[in-house]
Each structure stands twice: as C-alpha cells, then as structure tokens.
Amino acid sequence: MIEPIAIVEVRNASITFPGVKALDDVSFRLLPGEVHTLMGENGAGKSTLIKALTGVYQIDSGEIVVAGQVRHFTGTASAQAAGISTVYQEVNLCTNLTIGENVMLGHEVRGIAGVNWRKTHALAREALARMGLGDLDPRAPLSSLSIAMQQLVAISRAMVTDSKVLILDEPTSSLDANEVEVLFGVIRRLRDQGVAILFVSHFLDQVYAISDRITVLRNGQFVGEYLKRDLDRTQLISKMIGKDFESLRALGSNRQTEVRDRTQTPLFAAEALGRKGAIEPTDVEIHAGEVVGFAGLLGAGRTELARLIAGADKADSGAVRIRGKKVSLNSPVAGLSQGIAYSTESRRDDGIVGDLSVRENIMLAVQARRGWFRRVPAREVDQLVTTYMERFSVRPNDPDRPIRLLSGGNQQKVLLGRWLATNPDLLLLDEPTRGIDVGAKADIQETVAELAEGGMGVVFISSELEEVVRLSERIVILKDHQKVGEVVNGPEVTAESIVSVIATETGDEAEEQADALAEEVAAGDEPTGVEGSAS
Incomplete structure (x- = not known):
C-alpha cells in the first residue's frame, strides 16, 4: 500500500534556548486522514515542536514544508493561513458570547451595516453540523455548555477555515470517559474527511484508542515513527524513558529486607482522597520511617496526589488522618502546620525565588x-x-x-x-533529581535514605523508575489519574515489573497485574515478566 504524501513535514529542525537545545535535528511528518500522536516525557520537545508548527517559535535550522512548499512562519497567523489550526488544553473561548459567535469569531459575515448575524449564525450551524454537533443552537450562550462541549466548539472554530491540519494539545485532560468518547467521535469524523490530526496526550489508553501513527521524542531528539500496530505499550514506554528491558533487568537496588509492621497507626492515612479532573478517589498510607514511591508516567496523577496530601490543592472527596487524628488539609499552610512539607517538581517556576x-x-x-x-x-x-x-x-x-545563579543541582x-x-514529619519530594548531575543526584538519594532511617516519612516521585525501585520500601502505581496498584518492595519488584503494570491496556487489567505482582512479592516467587501483558 502506497502512503499518501505528507501534508506537513518538519525536516531536521533545531531550536536552541539559552543553555538548552529544545529540538535537536528533529524530523516529523503528518499524513492526511491520520491521527498522529506525539509522545515523550516532560522535556522531550513535544511543546517546542508544536510551537514551531504553529508559528509561536521560529526554528534555528531545518525547514517546515506544508503541501509541498517551504514555509517560514512569523507568527500564529501565518501558520493558520497555511492551514494549521490548534486547540490547546485550556479552551480559549469567550463564555460571555454565544456558541455561534465563538465558532465564527474573526470570520463573521459582514455587510454594509456591519455584521450580518443571521448569516453568521447560519454558517456557524453548518460548521457545527460538520462536526456532528448539529443539535447545538448557535444562538445559545457558550456558558451553558460543559467543558467537554466547549472543547468541541473550539474544534469547530478551528475548522471554520477548512484547515487541513488540526493540532490537539492535551484535549482530554479535563474530560471524563464519556466525554472523551464524544470527542473521539469528532476526531474520527475529521480524520475520515482527510484532516491530518496531531494528538498529544499522556493517557496511554487514549493514545492506543485513537492513534494511527505514533512519533516518540526524547531529550529534544527524534526516537522514531511507528504505526500503532507495530508498537505495543511496553515498547512505547521503553522508547520514551530510554531504557530497554535488558538494561532495566541489570539495575540494582537497596531494598528493605525486613517487612515493616503495618498494624501500627500510620503517620499519614487518606481514604478516598480525590479531586475531580485531577485524581480519582485514592487510599494511601505512609508510616514513619518509610519511603513510599509514586510510580507512573507523566500525567498519571503522581503530582496531583502529592499536592492533595500536602494541602497544596484542596480535595473534594475523602478524609485525612495524621497519626490517627482526622485533620483538614485545605492549604499549604495547613499542611505545614501538620508537619507536611512538599517540594514541587517545578523547581524553577514553583520552587526557587x-x-x-x-x-x-x-x-x-x-x-x-x-x-x-x-x-x-x-x-x-x-x-x-x-x-x-x-x-x-x-x-x-x-x-x-x-539562587538563580546556582546550578540546578x-x-x-x-x-x-x-x-x-521546618523539621517535617512527612516530606514529599516530587522529581527531586530531575535535570541535575550524577553527583548531586546521589547526594539527594542518600539524604532520602538517611531521613527515613531517622524516622521521617518520605514520598518519593521520580520519572526514573529504577530510582523509585531503589529507594522505596513500598510503591504506589498510578495510571491515567488513578491508583491501579501497590506493592511492597522486594527482589521480585523491578523497573520492568512496574512498567508491565503501567503498560496494561485498561485500569482493571493494571489492577489485576499489580495484585499478581504483590502476591509474587508476598510468596517470594519469580516475576512473570511482561511479554504477555502489553500486547
């Protein structure tokens, strides 16, 4: 079968910021009538590539080709003129206007007397109908719609100009399962009309539900382009994190050899702790002197759960107890007053001043x-x-x-x-070793172990699974904003076995895989591997 000619090609593009090469000789293509997903961990270059395609950034070298012509985008308007439209995670609409006014914003039908609203709303109705949204009244206020429906209105607006390329950046982050299916119906409709769709998401299940093709970036570099059928979940995760399973098997660890007595009252206990759109209701316990690792891909819900534990975000469900006493954690100050300290993953934006x-x-x-x-x-x-x-x-x-003059480490x-x-009882460390040199990383890991030995409870979050396995006494596994399993560390637990849980197709299957791993740890059996769990 002969593939169609690419509607957009990025050829050997590089973008450099002070001290950082955000894109390094990256090539990428979009074919008409396909959903092409861009995958990679934080800092992989996804956002930079999207901003290059939408005219926000200009590339330092290489070229962007649209419909066979080399284009030099000087801003978002020139990208839109070339037929490239974008809908971002945060819907950029005007809730004080009608649905039709939002759809046609900037493309109203004008006459001698100004805007012809009758014709404008008629065209809006046609645009909505092309999306399968013909039942929406274009004269109704946008504020009457759910966030999911507003997302579809944003897509309708993006397609008013008959764009040939639609970029969807994390469009499902605030949607529930039913809303995601409605959105996917619209995406498939556009794909079948020949639109090239660039999709970005951290939800593996959604990626495999909607994608035709997948491109992986890592550290600003192109790793590979794959048809979905040729890349199973386990292989995808390996390519994203840059570790094959042979190297994962070789990793050593300093696991606890004694099983902790968990009949004692935990330092921290949460029951059904959750926040809509961030993390599903979750049970979690942390004992004094214990390092609990949160494992999962970026977007799995690790940070969201840590922020609820610390009071940085306010939960809308669940109960929290500190040493058995029920408390309210509705602010970071409340968390501090209870002896909980939280070191954010965003060192530059939310950490240092x-x-x-x-x-x-x-x-x-x-x-x-x-x-x-x-x-x-x-x-x-x-x-x-x-x-x-x-x-x-x-x-x-x-x-x-x-402090801005110091190195990251x-x-x-x-x-x-x-x-x-602050002399905390519980310390939450979110990506404390990201982006720092090996020496500083080793210092921080040794400190974590020393703190636990001194009786402090520690939550350790890292995208490097081998680091989580090496340091943690217990590991909470998260996927798609929910806890899917929990295992006590031991010889049977490896970065590979954690990946196998994350890579399973559904949340229920992930829970079953995690339960099986926990049983192996309890029994001291050999792990079953991952070959059959990610197909």
Missing part, C-alpha cells in the same frame, strides 16, 4: 510556618542556613548569592534544605 538569596530561599518555609509577623531571629537564621548549606555541600558556599539542595528546616 530566583532574585532572592540562598539564605532567603532556605528560610521561606520556616518563616511562613511561624507567620510573617513573628520574624525568625537572625542568630537562628544563620544557624539554619549554615547547617543545611554544609549538610548538602551547596556550592558556591555563599548564602547571600542570588545546587538549587535542588537549597530547596531540600528549605523544607528540612
């Missing part, structure tokens, strides 16, 4: 816990700052240096010092 000094960054959480009207005495400040800078060998050893050490200065 770049223009403040190392000293000021270390003291932020201590001062917040005490209240801004009870200043920490200067002598205590000096003692805490000296203690944690020396403990983590922060370099350069200058507490008055702006040293910034992470300062953040760790910030939270330890």
Whole structure:
C-alpha cells in the first residue's frame, strides 16, 4: 500500500534556548486522514515542536514544508493561513458570547451595516453540523455548555477555515470517559474527511484508542515513527524513558529486607482522597520511617496526589488522618502546620525565588510556618542556613548569592534544605533529581535514605523508575489519574515489573497485574515478566 504524501513535514529542525537545545535535528511528518500522536516525557520537545508548527517559535535550522512548499512562519497567523489550526488544553473561548459567535469569531459575515448575524449564525450551524454537533443552537450562550462541549466548539472554530491540519494539545485532560468518547467521535469524523490530526496526550489508553501513527521524542531528539500496530505499550514506554528491558533487568537496588509492621497507626492515612479532573478517589498510607514511591508516567496523577496530601490543592472527596487524628488539609499552610512539607517538581517556576538569596530561599518555609509577623531571629537564621548549606555541600558556599545563579543541582539542595528546616514529619519530594548531575543526584538519594532511617516519612516521585525501585520500601502505581496498584518492595519488584503494570491496556487489567505482582512479592516467587501483558 502506497502512503499518501505528507501534508506537513518538519525536516531536521533545531531550536536552541539559552543553555538548552529544545529540538535537536528533529524530523516529523503528518499524513492526511491520520491521527498522529506525539509522545515523550516532560522535556522531550513535544511543546517546542508544536510551537514551531504553529508559528509561536521560529526554528534555528531545518525547514517546515506544508503541501509541498517551504514555509517560514512569523507568527500564529501565518501558520493558520497555511492551514494549521490548534486547540490547546485550556479552551480559549469567550463564555460571555454565544456558541455561534465563538465558532465564527474573526470570520463573521459582514455587510454594509456591519455584521450580518443571521448569516453568521447560519454558517456557524453548518460548521457545527460538520462536526456532528448539529443539535447545538448557535444562538445559545457558550456558558451553558460543559467543558467537554466547549472543547468541541473550539474544534469547530478551528475548522471554520477548512484547515487541513488540526493540532490537539492535551484535549482530554479535563474530560471524563464519556466525554472523551464524544470527542473521539469528532476526531474520527475529521480524520475520515482527510484532516491530518496531531494528538498529544499522556493517557496511554487514549493514545492506543485513537492513534494511527505514533512519533516518540526524547531529550529534544527524534526516537522514531511507528504505526500503532507495530508498537505495543511496553515498547512505547521503553522508547520514551530510554531504557530497554535488558538494561532495566541489570539495575540494582537497596531494598528493605525486613517487612515493616503495618498494624501500627500510620503517620499519614487518606481514604478516598480525590479531586475531580485531577485524581480519582485514592487510599494511601505512609508510616514513619518509610519511603513510599509514586510510580507512573507523566500525567498519571503522581503530582496531583502529592499536592492533595500536602494541602497544596484542596480535595473534594475523602478524609485525612495524621497519626490517627482526622485533620483538614485545605492549604499549604495547613499542611505545614501538620508537619507536611512538599517540594514541587517545578523547581524553577514553583520552587526557587530566583532574585532572592540562598539564605532567603532556605528560610521561606520556616518563616511562613511561624507567620510573617513573628520574624525568625537572625542568630537562628544563620544557624539554619549554615547547617543545611554544609549538610548538602551547596556550592558556591555563599548564602547571600542570588539562587538563580546556582546550578540546578545546587538549587535542588537549597530547596531540600528549605523544607528540612521546618523539621517535617512527612516530606514529599516530587522529581527531586530531575535535570541535575550524577553527583548531586546521589547526594539527594542518600539524604532520602538517611531521613527515613531517622524516622521521617518520605514520598518519593521520580520519572526514573529504577530510582523509585531503589529507594522505596513500598510503591504506589498510578495510571491515567488513578491508583491501579501497590506493592511492597522486594527482589521480585523491578523497573520492568512496574512498567508491565503501567503498560496494561485498561485500569482493571493494571489492577489485576499489580495484585499478581504483590502476591509474587508476598510468596517470594519469580516475576512473570511482561511479554504477555502489553500486547
């Protein structure tokens, strides 16, 4: 079978930001009448490639070819003029306008007297009908629609100009299962009309439900393009994380050899803790002196669950107990007051305050816990700052240096010092070793083990599964914003066996696979492997 000619081609494109090569000689193509999914972990280059295709970024080298012509996009308008439309995760619509006004925004029918609203709404109705949304009244207010239906209106607006390419960036992140099916119906309808669709999602089940073709990026580089039928879930995950199963099997670990007595009251216990659109109701326990790993791909719900535990986000379901006592965690300050410290995954955006000094960054959480009207005495400040800078060998050893001038590894050490200065009972570390050098990574891993030995409860989140397996006493496995399993660590638990659970096709099957792994750990049997679980 001869493949159709690509409607869009990216040839050997590179984009460099200060200190970072976001795209490195990447080639990519979109064929008409296909859903092509772009996959990769955080920092893989997906967003950069999309922004290059939509004119937000200009490529430093290489070329973009649309319908056989080399195009130089100078902005989003030039990309749209070339037939490329985009619908982002956050729907960019005007809820104070009607459905029809949103669909036709910028393309209203105009006459001598201004906008001809009758004809404009008639064209909006036609555009909606092409999406299979002919039952919507274009004169109804957009605010009367659910988020899912607003997403479909956004797609209708994108297709008003008969675009040949539609980019959908995380369109299902706020939708439930029924709403996703409605959206997929519209996507398939457009695909069958010959539209080339670029789909981005972290939900593996959805990727395999809607995709015809998959391209994988890793660290800004092209890994490969595959037909869906030629790439099973296990292979996809391996290509995304850059580890084949032979290397995963070779990884060592420092697992706990003694089984913890879990009949004691846990340090932290949550029952049916959840937040709509973020994480399904989840049970989780953390004992004093225990490292609990959260394993899953980006978008699985690891961060969302950690933020609920810390009070950084407010749960809309469930109950929380600290040492058996029911508490309310409705803010980060409430979490701190209960001895819970949370180090965010976004070190640059939500962690450090770049223009403040190392000293000021270390003291932020201590001062917040005490209240801004009870200043920490200067002598205590000096003692805490000296203690944690020396403990983590922060370099350069200058507490008055702006933290933005430190390396990523040293910034992470300062953040760790910030939270330890609050003397927490429970420490949540979200991607604490991402983007730092090997030496700093080893220091942080050793610190985690030391903290647990000292009686602190630790939640450890990392995209590097071997790191989770090496450090954790117990591992909570998440997929598609829900907990699908939990295993006590042991010789039977490997990065490979965790991947096999994540790679199963449905949540129910993932739970069954996790239960089977837990039984193997309990029995001390050999793991069954993954070959049959991800086909």
